[in-house]
Amino acid sequence: MTASLHFPHRQLILAMSCEVKARLLGARIKEIRILRYLFEGYAFDTGRRELHRGTDVVSVAPQVFDLLDYLIRNRDRVVSKDDLINAVWNGRSVSDAALTTRLNVARSAIGDSGEEQRLIKTLPRRGFRFVGAVHEGERTSGAVLAPDGHVESSNPAPALPDKPSIAVLPFENMSGDPEQEYFADGMVDEITTALSRFKWLFVIARNSSFTFKNKSVDIKEVGRRLGVRYVLEGSVRKAAGKVRITGQLIDAITGAHIWADRFERDLTDVFALQDEVTVAVVSAIEPKLLQIEIAVAMRRRPENLTAYDFYLRALPQIYLATREGEAEAIRLTHRALELDPRFGLVAALAGNCHMRNVLWGYSTDPQFDRKEAVRLSRLALSLDDGDPSTLAWAAVVSAFMVGDCESATETADRAATLNPNSFDVWHGRGHVYRYSGLSEEAVRSFERAIRMSPVDPRLHMTFAGMGYAFIELGRFDEAIAAGKKALRLKPSFSTAYRCLASAFAHLGREAEARAAAAHVLELDPAFTISAYIARGGPPNGKPVTEGLRKAGLPE
The missing domain is CATH 1.25.40.10 (Tetratricopeptide repeat domain)
Incomplete structure (x- = not known):
């Protein structure tokens, strides 16, 4: 590919901001109409990107939301596999197994199943169709786009979520080249998608972040308007066959800069370049955010702690890899489960603590810890089998405590498919593959984990696991x-x-x-x-x- 960046028409349109689209259509937007679809006690809100069951919000991954959105909007026809891949995965290569997995997650979110197919029906050799009865309505977003492009809102500022929240703002094009605009927007899409795979993070959807495109913004005001604690902003500049990308992570409450870095790469394959920089950015800011959240939780008064606080407090105890650390982590994770019995991620973490008690010789009752490890891991999967970290931790327990290598490798692979940017996923996959006798693949997984989080506090476990794999080779x-x-x-x-x-x-x-x-x-x-x-x-x-x-x- 030449130094000039080229994007297909489809991606160009996807990258355009709401304001640009309005100008192309010759419209002066005064309010944005958002569709709501109602079916079987569910409300599917395309504006807020939320799925409600009664008064409860149903947690769905962004990709699953997009899949449901496409199926519901096109419910008057059968959509093919290619239709879904083009709409949801932007035409990327997707295996039948991965597509089936996402469809099953989508069905589960709306109370359907692959066996029942009450709402989403699979038609063999033809495709898929949403067959539920849908009532369609509209609501205004509360956002007004004035003639000068300034976005005003009549809604009060949303409250901060009960977990870390982040918005990725459109990157500024510093080169004056229009094609760079599409590249920069595509980069933001990739980073937003990668971050959204971490279920402990609340990530603002692209459409909301892009209302600030081409505007001079105050980060504290952005954080207030979007209801987020952290904001990632950046810029792109092309010069002499290279592209320079800068990024900075800012605390939107205090305005403090948390992280900043610069990436310079040759202009070759655009999509490979996007992937490379996305990995670099996500692997830098995801562990940084987790460290900050742990520090905040440690400063909170013990009598005011929530289940999530107990989870955060357990993590540094696990990093110690000591008898006392594991005992305290078990206490904290079980306390979190008492407060929130449906906290799948913390159940998986508790299971891993009991497993390490056995493996490292810390346990006074190995049989009890072994049973607890298996029980808690199975509980975690029953609560949330779509969280990559939960899957990875459960896979390790399945291998070491049950000896079910086939199931463990399958679960670890599914975790890697759901979030290829996670240290937890690749670290866990490395241990599972080593236990299963596939040491070459174990080494590759451990190397990927190190790339994902090069300063992770658990790297001593990663290097030790890699050392064992090298001995076996x-x-x-x-x-x-x-x-x-x-x-x-x-x-x-x-x-x-x-x-x-x-x-x-x-x-x-x-x-x-x-x-x-x-x-x-x-x-x-x-x-x-x-x-x-x-x-x-x-x-x-x-x-x-x-x-x-x-x-x-x-x-």
Whole structure:
């Protein structure tokens, strides 16, 4: 591709702001009409992008909302698979399994199922159709577009959600090249979509953010109008065959700058460039937001804590990877479940805490912790089987505590499909694939996790897992490098010393192997190779256990 950026007509239209479309149509918009579809006790609001069942808001991912929107709007006909892919996935390659998964999630959101097909019907070899009885209405958005393009609102400022909230504003085109405008808008679309896959984040839809396009804005006012705590803004400039993209994350309450960075790339494949920068931006700001939210939760008075606060407080305890940390994390996650028994993500996290108690030899009752790990993971999936982190954590428990490798890899793959930008997803997938004896793919997953969150507080676990995978592949020098990286991040991590003891022993470096083995016994005095296998050692982990024997660890 040449240095000149080119976008197909379809994407150009999608990228246009409400104001530009109005001018093309010769319209002077005074109010925006928003459709509401009513069916079987549900209200589907295209303006607020909300699905209501009675007075309750039903949580749906943006992609699922778009799928329902397209099916309902086109309910007078059968829509083909290609129609859906073009409308919802912008024509990208989508497997039949992925499409079926999203359809099933959409059905579940509106009380339907694949077996019943009461509202969304699949017609074999033809396509899909929304067959429910729909009543259509309108409501005004409350937004008025004046002749000068200024957006005014008669509605009061919305309250902040009970979880971190962010809006991605249109990036400013600094180059004067109209084609850059479409590239910048496409970039914002990609970043918004990537962030929306993190279900612990509340992400404002593109259409709302783009009402601020080509306007001089005050970030605090944007935050107030959209009801968000954080705002991401940026700019794009093209020069000499390169494109420079800047981004900054701002606290809309205080106006403080939280993060800023600049990305410069060659102008080659536009879509590859969008993907590359999206990954870089999301991998920088998602963990940053989580760190800030944890810090805020830790400052709150204990008597005022919510289930979400307890969840946030549990995370740094897990990062410690200590007996005391796991015990406190279990206490906090169970407290969160008492306050909100339908908090699927925290149930999955609690299950992982019980699992680590078993794997790391911390448990006083391994049988109880093993059963709790499985129970809580299954509970989490029954509450929310569409959350990528929940799926990833449940997959690890399924592998290590149940030994169901087929189900675990399938669940881990589904998590990666739902959110390919998540550290949790790739970290969990790495452990699942290593347990399943697919060490090459495990290494690739661990490398992807590191790319997603290069300063993550759990990287010692990632490097240790990667070290074990390298041992199983016979790549002992690389295993030693990974084990040492884990120890630099967490000097008291027994798992990393086991990795080093085994790898050193395989290379015949006896003194180093025995020194690492001594550290293992110092940190875990009850350690034996048979106990390690019984705790949840992989059935394909023979190279690791052979190395531990050579290092002199007790049988």
